[in-house]
Amino acid sequence: MTITGIIGTLIIGFFAGLIARFLKPGDDGMGIIMTSILGIAGAFAATFIGQALGLYDKGQAAGFIGAVIGAILVLVVVGLVTKKK
Template identity: 35%
Template sequence: MGTGSIFSAILAGIVIGILGRLIIPGRQAIGWILTFVLGLVGAFLGGFLAKGLSIDRWWVVLIIQAVVAAILVAVVAGPWRARHHRSQA
C-alpha cells in the first residue's frame, strides 16, 4: 500500500465517519478517533457490499459506505453511552 493509498484511506475514513455520524439523529457519545475508525470500517464494508452488488457509480458507493458507517455508529454509540453514564454514577 503506497503513501497515496494510505492518505486516501485516512481521508475516506474521516469523511465516511462524519457522514455516518450526521445520519444518526441526536448526540453520539463517541470521540473523533472512534468516528474515524468506524468510518474506515464502514468505507471498507460498504465498498465490499457495493462491489458484491455490482454497483460502480462512485456516489452510490459513497451513500452505501455512509449508511454502513451510520449503522456502525448507532451500534457502538448506544453501549458506549450506557457504559459512560454507568461509570459516572
C-alpha cells in the same frame, strides 16, 4: 483490493464517519478518532458489500453515499452494543 482502492476507501471513510456522526442523532460520547475509525469500517463494509452485489469493481472504493450509509449502520450497531443500562 489495490493500494489506491484502500487509500480511497480510507479517505472516503474518514469523511463518511464525520458526516454519519452529524446525521445520526444522540450522544454516544465518541471522540473524533473513534468516529473516524467507525466511518472507515463502514466504508470498508460498504465497499465489500458493493463488490459482492456487483455495484463496484475490485479496487474501486465505495461510493460516498454508500460509505455514509455503511458508517451510520456501524455507528448504530456500536451504539446498541455499548449502550449502558
